[in-house]
Amino acid sequence: MMSPQELQSTEESRFQKAFQRFRLVQETVSAISLLGILGVLLLNSLTGQKIQRANWEYKIESVPDLIFEEVMDEMGSDGWELAFARRANNSLTDEVNYEVIFKRKN
Structure with missing residues (x-):
C-alpha cells in the first residue's frame, strides 16, 4: 500500500502528464489553424484576387x-x-x- 505522500506524488505526476498532452494538442491545433490561414492568404495573393468592399x-x-x-x-x-x-x-x-x-x- 502507498503512503499518502507517494499517492499524492503519483497523482501530481498523472496530472502533469495529462496537462502536457493537453498543451501538445492545443499547440498542434493552433499551428494547424495558423497554417490554414497562411495558406488561404497565400492562395489569395497568388490568384490575384482582391477583397473589395461594397460601395x-x-x-x-x-x-x-x-x-x-x-x-x-x-x-x-x-x-x-x-x-x-x-x-x-x-x-x-x-x-x-x-x-x-x-x-x-x-
Missing part, C-alpha cells in the same frame, strides 16, 4: 401612405433596396407618410 449609395425619401407600394415598386425596378422604413404621422396635417432609406451598390 453603397443611399437615398432618403418621405413616401405618402397612399402611394407607398407604387413608390417601392418603382425604386426596386431602379435597383434600390429598402434599408429602413418607419411610418410617421404628422399630427398637424393628419398626413401619414413613410420615412424610408434606400440603398444600392455603386
Whole structure:
C-alpha cells in the first residue's frame, strides 16, 4: 500500500502528464489553424484576387401612405433596396407618410 505522500506524488505526476498532452494538442491545433490561414492568404495573393468592399449609395425619401407600394415598386425596378422604413404621422396635417432609406451598390 502507498503512503499518502507517494499517492499524492503519483497523482501530481498523472496530472502533469495529462496537462502536457493537453498543451501538445492545443499547440498542434493552433499551428494547424495558423497554417490554414497562411495558406488561404497565400492562395489569395497568388490568384490575384482582391477583397473589395461594397460601395453603397443611399437615398432618403418621405413616401405618402397612399402611394407607398407604387413608390417601392418603382425604386426596386431602379435597383434600390429598402434599408429602413418607419411610418410617421404628422399630427398637424393628419398626413401619414413613410420615412424610408434606400440603398444600392455603386
